[in-house]
Amino acid sequence: xxxxxxxxxxxxxxxxxxxxxxxxxxxxxxxxxxxxxxxxxxxxxxxxxxxxxxxxxxxxxxxxxxxxxxxxxxxxxxxxxxxxxxxxxxxxxxxxxxxxxxxxxxxxxxxx
Amino acid sequence: xxxxxxxxxxxxxxxxxxxxxxxxxxxxxxxxxxxxxxxxxxxxxxxxxxxxxxxxxxxxxxxxxxxxxxxxxxxxxxxxxxxxxxxxxxxxxxxxxxxxxxxxxxxxxxxxxxx
Numbered sequence: 182x183x184x185x186x187x188x189x190x191x192x193x194x195x196x197x198x199x200x201x202x203x204x205x206x207x208x209x210x211x212x213x214x215x216x217x218x219x220x221x222x223x224x225x226x227x228x229x230x231x232x233x234x235x236x237x238x239x240x241x242x243x244x245x246x247x248x249x250x251x252x253x254x255x256x257x258x259x260x261x262x263x264x265x266x267x268x269x270x271x272x273x274x275x276x277x278x279x280x281x282x283x284x285x286x287x288x289x290x291x292x293x
Numbered sequence: 294x295x296x297x298x299x300x301x302x303x304x305x306x307x308x309x310x311x312x313x314x315x316x317x318x319x320x321x322x323x324x325x326x327x328x329x330x331x332x333x334x335x336x337x338x339x340x341x342x343x344x345x346x347x348x349x350x351x352x353x354x355x356x357x358x359x360x361x362x363x364x365x366x367x368x369x370x371x372x373x374x375x376x377x378x379x380x381x382x383x384x385x386x387x388x389x390x391x392x393x394x395x396x397x398x399x400x401x402x403x404x405x406x407x408x
Binding site (some may be wrong): 202214221222226269273279 | 326335336338343345386388390395398400
């Protein structure tokens with residue numbers, strides 16, 4: 182019963198470095214999402230995907246890129262890390278339109 | 294754009310008592326879904342309850358129930374017989390019906406349960 186798995190759980194980056202946050206789900210869900218959660222705030226949508234090969238921007242996409250080559254995986258890439266990207270990142274998947282989203286445990290990312 | 298407002302940054306309740314968390318939302322749509330998610334200190338996001346806007350009956354899930362007032366655009370969560378494990382941040386969320394898949398979250402309410 183893995184559900185949605187995010188790696189790593191914690192990471193510290195220097196300004197200007199790049200990295201990829203991994204997200205995998207084993208529920209055969211077509212819909213997947215990336216959110217960021219800043220202190221004292223709710224989650225904000227970065228990117229989402231409705232199936233392999235299809236991605237679209239959410240509310241706060243600047244500074245991020247995604248790809249969806251398989252149904253299972255939905256990695257999020259930061260190309261030039263900036264302090265404003267310090268946040269907790271959540272990946273989620275969903276079985277179909279308007280169904281509850283299942284969340285991973287989050288990745289805490291600090292950029293110094 | 295839809296907005297979700299949780300007007301109570303923090304709430305507290307005595308163990309075994311009942312507490313109600315408030316949520317209001319702004320939308321011009323008629324087809325939508327509302328959710329309450331719980332985020333304990335472990336940081337995991339856990340679905341508590343889901344309400345379809347087209348249903349007049351309030352959703353219930355064991356000790357959790359909602360008071361959905363569509364005309365007032367209000368969606369409050371009632372937790373009965375509060376337990377220590379209910380202590381968490383609670384987020385209200387809105388999702389448009391149809392092909393808009395995005396969840397819009399409120400800022401959350403931190404619930405403390407006192408023994």
